[in-house]
Amino acid sequence: xxxxxxxxxxxxxxxxxxxxxxxxxxxxxxxxxxxxxxxxxxxxxxxxxxxxxxxxxxxxxxxxxxxxxxxxxxxxxxxxxxxxxxxxxxxxxxxxxxxxxxxxxxxxxxxxxxxxxxxxxxxxxxxxxxxxxxxxxxxxxxxxxxxxxxxxxxxxxxxxxxxxxxxxxxxxxxxxxxxxxxxxxxxxxxxxxxxxxxxxxxxxxxxxxxxxxxxxxxxxxxxxxxxxxxxxxxxxxxx
Amino acid sequence: xxxxxxxxxxxxxxxxxxxxxxxxxxxxxxxxxxxxxxxxxxxxxxxxxxxxxxxxxxxxxxxxxxxxxxxxxxxxxxxxxxxxxxxxxxxxxxxxxxxxxxxxxxxxxxxxxxxxxxxxxxxxxxxxxxxxxxxxxxxxxxxxxxxxxxxxxxxxxxxxxxxxxxxxxxxxxxxxxxxxxxxxxxxxxxxxxxxxxxxxxxxxxxxxxxxxxxxxxxxxxxxxxxxxxxxxxxxxxxxxxxxxxxxxxxxxxxxxxxxxxxxxxxxxxxxxxxxxxxxxxxxxxxxxxxxxxxxxxxxxxxxxxxxxxxxxxxxxxxxxxxxxxxxxxxxxxxxxxxxxxxxxxxxxxxxxxxxxxxxxxxxxxxxxxxxxxxxxxxxxxxxxxxxxxxxxxxxxxxxxxxxxxxxxxxxxxxxxxxxxxxxxxxxxxxxxxxxxxxxxxxxxxxxxxxxxxxxxxxxxxxxxxxxxxxxxxxxxxxxxxxxxxxxxxxxxxxxxxxxxxxxxxxxxxxxxxxxxxxxxxxxxxxxxxxxxxxxxxxxxxxxxxxxxxxxxxxxxxxxxxxxxxxxxxxxxxxxxxxxxxxxxxxxxxxxxxxxxxxxxxxxxxxxxxxxxxxxxxxxxxxxxxx
Numbered sequence: 134x135x136x137x138x139x140x141x142x143x144x145x146x147x148x149x150x151x152x153x154x155x156x157x158x159x160x161x162x163x164x165x166x167x168x169x170x171x172x173x174x175x176x177x178x179x180x181x182x183x184x185x186x187x188x189x190x191x192x193x194x195x196x197x198x199x200x201x202x203x204x205x206x207x208x209x210x211x212x213x214x215x216x217x218x219x220x221x222x223x224x225x226x227x228x229x230x231x232x233x234x235x236x237x238x239x240x241x242x243x244x245x246x247x248x249x250x251x252x253x254x255x256x257x258x259x260x261x262x263x264x265x266x267x268x269x270x271x272x273x274x275x276x277x278x279x280x281x282x283x284x285x286x287x288x289x290x291x292x293x294x295x296x297x298x299x300x301x302x303x304x305x306x307x308x309x310x311x312x313x314x315x316x317x318x319x320x321x322x323x324x325x326x327x328x329x330x331x332x333x334x335x336x337x338x339x340x341x342x343x344x345x346x347x348x349x350x351x352x353x354x355x356x357x358x359x360x361x362x363x364x365x366x367x368x369x370x371x372x
Numbered sequence: 373x374x375x376x377x378x379x380x381x382x383x384x385x386x387x388x389x390x391x392x393x394x395x396x397x398x399x400x401x402x403x404x405x406x407x408x409x410x411x412x413x414x415x416x417x418x419x420x421x422x423x424x425x426x427x428x429x430x431x432x433x434x435x436x437x438x439x440x441x442x443x444x445x446x447x448x449x450x451x452x453x454x455x456x457x458x459x460x461x462x463x464x465x466x467x468x469x470x471x472x473x474x475x476x477x478x479x480x481x482x483x484x485x486x487x488x489x490x491x492x493x494x495x496x497x498x499x500x501x502x503x504x505x506x507x508x509x510x511x512x513x514x515x516x517x518x519x520x521x522x523x524x525x526x527x528x529x530x531x532x533x534x535x536x537x538x539x540x541x542x543x544x545x546x547x548x549x550x551x552x553x554x555x556x557x558x559x560x561x562x563x564x565x566x567x568x569x570x571x572x573x574x575x576x577x578x579x580x581x582x583x584x585x586x587x588x589x590x591x592x593x594x595x596x597x598x599x600x601x602x603x604x605x606x607x608x609x610x611x612x613x614x615x616x617x618x619x620x621x622x623x624x625x626x627x628x629x630x631x632x633x634x635x636x637x638x639x640x641x642x643x644x645x646x647x648x649x650x651x652x653x654x655x656x657x658x659x660x661x662x663x664x665x666x667x668x669x670x671x672x673x674x675x676x677x678x679x680x681x682x683x684x685x686x687x688x689x690x691x692x693x694x695x696x697x698x699x700x701x702x703x704x705x706x707x708x709x710x711x712x713x714x715x716x717x718x719x720x721x722x723x724x725x726x727x728x729x730x731x732x733x734x735x736x737x738x739x740x741x742x743x744x745x746x747x748x749x750x751x752x753x754x755x756x757x758x759x760x761x762x763x764x765x766x767x768x769x770x771x772x773x774x775x776x777x778x779x780x781x782x783x784x785x786x787x788x789x790x791x792x793x794x795x796x797x798x799x800x801x802x803x804x805x806x807x808x809x810x811x812x813x814x815x816x817x818x819x820x821x822x823x824x825x826x827x828x829x830x831x832x833x834x835x836x837x838x839x840x841x842x843x844x845x846x847x848x849x850x851x852x853x854x855x856x857x858x859x860x861x862x863x864x865x866x867x868x869x870x871x872x873x874x875x876x877x878x879x880x881x882x883x884x885x886x887x888x889x890x891x892x893x894x895x896x897x898x899x900x901x902x903x904x905x906x907x908x909x910x911x912x913x914x915x916x917x918x919x920x921x922x923x924x925x926x927x928x929x930x931x932x933x934x935x936x937x938x939x940x941x942x943x944x945x946x947x948x949x950x951x952x953x954x955x956x957x958x959x960x961x962x963x964x965x966x967x968x969x970x971x972x973x974x975x976x977x978x979x980x981x982x983x984x985x986x987x988x989x990x991x992x993x994x995x996x997x998x
Contacts, residue, residue, distance in 0.1 A: 184559055188467075210561035222556040224549045235549045236560050238542065289561055 135198070137162045137293050137324045138183070138214075143192035145175075145182050151348065152178045155192070158343045158353050160293070160324055165315075167339035167356055168328040169369060175348040176328035177219050180295040183326075184216045185209045197292065215291030219298045219328075221282040225271035229262055232270055232281055236288035250287045258317060259284050276307035283314065293324035300331040312337045332370060336360065344369045379635060382514050387631025388624065389520035389589075392527025395623035396582030397600060398607040399534065399616055400575035406551035406614030407571045408466060411798055413477035416601030417484040418454060418576050422446045422583025423592040424492050427499045430587065436503040446584035447577045454576025458569050464978050466568070470798060471745050475934055476977045478927045481597055482970030489594060490964065499587035506588075519588050526585060530578070531620050538616065547571060551614050598923050602809035605802040606656060610663045612673020613798065621671055629655045653813045660806065661791060668794055689741070689871075689941060691863050707848055711841035719844050721956055723912045726851040727905050729948040732932035733858040734901035736944035739933050741862050742894045743874030744792070745801035748808025749929050751788065752899035754921020756781040756906025758815060761828040761916045770834050774907050781903020782896055784811070789895035793888050808926055816918045827917030831910050847908050854904050859941060861897065870894045928955075931973050 138160040145153040153175050160166040168176045182190040185206040194201040201209050210216070224232050233255065256263030259280045265273070273281065279299055286294055299315075300308045308331060315338050319325065329335045335342075335356070342359045344352035352359060352369065360366050401415045429442035457480060465473050505522050508515035538544035550557045550567055558564050583596075603626070611622030630652045669675050692700075710722060735749045759780030763773040788807045792800050815822045822828065837843045861867050873880040873887035880887050910916045919925060928951065936947025954972065958965035 186555060186559065205564070206555070206558040207561050207563050210559055216559045218556065218559070222553055224552045224556070226552055227545070227549060231545055231549075234542075234545060235557065235562070238546065238560070238562060285560065 135162070136160065136195070137164070137197060138166075138326065139193075139195040140179075140183065141193040141195075143179065143182055143190065143194065145178055145187055145191075145348075146189040153182065153190075153348045156345065156348070156350050158350060160326055160341075162292075162324050163319070163322045164340045165319055165325045165327060165338045167335050167342040168326065168345060169330070169335070169342055170345035172330075174345045176345055177297050178348075179345065180216070180297050180326065180328060183295060184214070186216075210289060210291075213290070213292040215286035215289055215294035217282050217286050217294060217296045217299065219301065221275075221278045223270040223273070223278045223281055223285075225269065228267050228269055229273075229281055230266040232285050233288050236285035238289075250290055255284045255287065258314060276303050276310070279303060279307075279311065280314070287318075291323070293326065294318075296325055296327045296329075298328055298330065300329060300334050305333075308334055332360075378514050380632070382511065382516055383631045383635030384628060385511065385516055385520060385524070386635075387628040388527075389517075389523040390631065391623040391627035392523045392530075393582045393586045394600075394603060394607055394627060395527050395620050396530055396578045396585070398604045398611070398623055399530075399619040400578035400582070401604055402608050402611070402614055402616070402619045403547070403578075404572055404575040405608075405798070407547060407554065408462070408568050409470070409554075409798075410462060410466065410473045410477070411470070411802065412462075412572075412575070413474055413601060414457065414480035414484060414597075415575070415579050416597040416599075416604065417481050417488075418450050418579035419583040419600050420488065420592070420594075420596040421453065421484065422450050422580035423499075423587055423596060424488055424497070424583075425449050425580070426584035426587045427497050427592045428492075430500050434500075439500060439503050442587070443581060443584045447581035450580025450583070451573045451577035454579075455569065455573050457576075458572040461974065461978070462568070462572060463565070468977070469938075470801070471739065471930065471938070472934060472977055474745075474747065474801065475927070475930055476974055479970040479974035479977070481601075482924075482966045483974070485594060485597060486964040486967030486970075492592070494594060496591040496593045498591040502588045523585060523589075527620075530581075531616075534616055543570065598809070602806055602923070606660055606806045608670075609799060609802050609806065610660055610670055612667075612670030614674075615670070615672040618670055618672035625659060626656060629659050653810050653817075657807075657810050660803075664791055664794065664803070669799065689862060689939065692859075692941065704852070707852075708845070711844055716840055719840050721952065723844055723847050723908075724956075725949045725952045726847050727908045727912060728929075728932065728952050729945045730851045730854050730858075730905040730908070731902055731929050732936070732944035732948035732951075733855045734898045734905065735929045736933045736936075736938070737858055737861065737898040737901070738895060739930070740939050740944075741867055741871045741874065742891060742898070743871075744891060744895065745797065745804070746792075746926070747801045747805035747923070747930070748788075748811075748926050749804070749898075749902055750921045750923070750925035751804075751808040751811040752781040752785050752902040753906040753909070753925065753929075754811065754815065754916075754918075755784040755899075756903025757910040757916045757920045758822060758828070758906075759903070760907040760910045761831045762821070764831050764910075765828060770837075774904075777907035777910070778900050778903045781906060782900040785896045785899020785903075789892050789899065793891040793895060805923060805926070808921060809923060812918055812921050812923070815921060822918070825918060827915055827920075829915040831916060832914050833911040837911075843912060847912060850904065850908060854901055855945065858901060862941070866890070866893065935973075935976060 136159045140159065141157045143153055143156040144151065156175070156179055158166070168179060170176050178187070181187050183194050183201065185201060185204050185208075190202070192202065196209070196212060196214050199212055201212070201214070224235065227235070233252065261277060262280055262284055265277070270278065270281065283296070283299070299311055303311065312334055315325065315334075319338055325338070327335070327339065339356040341354060342352070342356040343350060344359070346369075352365065360370060397415065397419050401412060404415070405411055426442040426446040429445045430438045432438070433441060461476060461480065465476050468476075502519045502522070505519040507518050509518050509521055510516075538548060546557065546562055546567055550562070550564070554564060607619060607622045607626055610626065611618030611620070633652045633655050663671060711719060714722070731749070731753055735746065738744050738746050738749070756777040758777075760773040760777030763776040768776065788804070792803055792807075795803055816825055818824070833843065833846075837846050869880070869885050870890050873885055873890050877887045906920065909920065932947035932951045933944045934947070935951055936943030936945065955965070955969055958968045962968055
């Protein structure tokens with residue numbers, strides 16, 4: 134089976150400090166891969182480096198056999214890899230509809246077999262967003278902003294998305310809704326690389342897991358094996 | 373309607389007409405900044421090119437076609453020049469520190485100015501009146517130039533067109549998105565490079581058009597570039613960087629304030645005769661000050677993301693070791709012995725180098741450990757020079773002249789610094805520049821006190837310093853002591869606290885430091901030291917002219933610091949010596965030495981973004997620069 138995303142020997146420096154040490158893992162099409170690790174372990178850094186957002190990165194990142202290393206973020210996005218950042222980064226001065234439109238603009242360039250997204254389908258998956266298309270991003274709740282951030286990336290018709298800490302700062306009921314959304318996306322066959330500390334969310338959707346500790350991969354394998362093994366779970370999954 | 377009221381109305385319309393061009397230029401700068409985060413110093417030069425190109429087209433073609441065609445040709449030509457500049461220069465410096473970006477675009481100012489001089493000559497060129505609009509419109513019983521009415525309409529038209537572009541088009545949507553978060557826009561698949569180029573070309577077009585529209589109102593002149601860029605900086609700081617309506621409102625506020633001042637003319641108030649028309653600059657200052665105290669990020673602006681404050685960026689400064697002191701000692705010995713074997717000319721150059729080494733070292737304090745950007749450091753240099761000169765002319769001795777000069781510089785820094793430390797990054801750099809331009813204008817226009825454009829002459833030191841060699845030793849002693857003080861300051865508790873505030877403002881506050889107050893104190897110290905350099909400059913030249921506090925002088929200082937390398941202890945000194953020697957050598961070779969200097973600076977910045985001393989440091993520590 135061909136791999137969707139294959140990361141090898143990924144190193145990232147920031148000034149004199151090294152943040153990632155030969156990080157490597159892979160994700161298959163339609164799979165949800167969970168990145169776990171404490172704060173500052175390097176999960177966000179890994180996702181940013183894959184997306185081409187960090188200049189001091191080296192190694193190899195292959196996406197559907199294409200080498201991403203050295204490509205600009207917009208080129209990577211156009212190949213069909215979507216990115217939903219940690220702090221959502223909604224365009225607060227733009228309306229919901231305009232935020233989605235910015236996400237759609239990349240669509241024309243990628244010729245993918247990925248599920249095709251349009252405003253109607255977004256409204257079905259995110260009914261709340263459909264009710265507030267004219268609202269400025271600044272006047273949305275955290276949960277609504279998170280949904281918009283995901284919807285905005287979906288508008289680019291990605292084959293895989295990098296999803297960074299989607300549950301951060303959200304109320305449990307909103308997390309439940311988020312889980313429904315992510316399960317729906319998983320059923321569509323979307324490959325998701327998820328960085329997440331919330332085990333309720335992670336447990337509901339993750340297929341496999343990668344544990345990162347101080348910039349080094351400590352474990353890669355089945356999520357259920359990790360969560361089922363008391364020693365491993367105590368060491369890596371305890372919040 | 374009463375006569376004064378009619379006159380007031382006329383001045384208001386006049387102010388609105390001036391606001392139109394200013395708005396066009398300012399909004400271009402603002403849009404470019406919003407997306408690329410580069411403040412394009414050469415934007416004023418694009419405006420100037422617009423005026424010159426329009427002049428040529430209007431006079432060569434002639435008639436209505438020539439005039440109206442000139443507007444279009446000027447806009448499009450300047451847009452094309454902008455395209456070349458963006459592709460050749462800007463593209464290479466988007467990731468560079470913002471001070472380097474400003475320096476690189478200032479180098480463009482020098483190159484464009486000399487190119488304009490070469491093509492159009494030094495004489496002011498008066499363009500034709502607008503065909504069909506050369507008459508006057510009767511308003512309230514007064515006649516008002518028809519062209520000014522047209523200008524007001526043109527300004528409103530551009531505002532409307534730009535609003536539609538931003539609100540209704542895909543390009544406008546991407547532009548607004550990128551202004552907010554360009555990295556996120558990139559990650560969503562939008563080609564940043566293309567967007568940057570397009571915005572830059574659009575902004576350049578607006579600058580060229582704004583210039584061309586001014587042709588019937590004022591002659592094409594070589595000083596326009598810096599005059600307009602200072603005005604534009606004030607407008608953008610008052611309105612808020614990156615804000616379209618902000619630029620519009622601020623252009624009107626500033627232009628109206630100026631126009632009303634001119635309109636008031638001479639008035640008697642409380643028994644004092646006030647010449648308001650001479651107060652336009654002061655009024656500009658007051659408007660800006662009030663707005664910035666009330667709204668630090670301009671009327672409609674938002675705070676910019678913190679650029680500095682990343683501890684990993686600034687390398688650690690270590691106190692020099694024994695070996696360094698031995699090298700310094702040997703260098704000092706050579707410098708003391710210099711008059712024994714050097715020619716008169718070498719001594720003159722050496723005095724300049726010493727004076728500018730102190731100037732650069734004082735600026736280095738602000739830019740390096742202080743972590744602030746100053747584009748108006750010459751204001752304090754000049755204040756010192758003028759203060760000393762005025763006291764000498766009124767019969768003061770050497771000691772009182774020096775003390776007076778340094779005091780004047782300190783007071784100036786105290787006042788301006790209070791405003792500047794309230795802002796950060798680009799806003800602060802633009803504000804320092806606007807302040808310096810105001811001080812320059814005061815010195816340039818206040819004939820009775822400062823001698824206007826001629827400056828003050830006959831400022832010689834007392835007789836015992838008459839010999840060139842003695843003067844050299846005196847400058848060496850004063851400048852050397854002051855430079856040593858600069859270096860020492862960095863390693864005092866104050867220096868540590870200032871560096872802590874730069875690297876981690878929040879943590880500094882938490883442990884009980886007040887970054888703003890520390891920076892203010894630091895700013896004043898640097899101002900006083902620059903004033904000391906100014907005093908020495910006045911005495912070594914025997915005169916002071918307004919160019920001692922002009923913007924190019926401020927930028928010279930920055931180039932020295934950057935050439936030597938920010939965040940290096942001795943970098944500014946190396947840079948100052950090198951720069952002074954380079955400028956002197958180039959001036960002796962070519963008439964267009966400013967352009968040659970600009971080209972040298974530009975190439976240096978593009979090749980070595982960390983400065984010369986930076987190269988040495990990274991070479992010695994055995995790792996490449998970032």
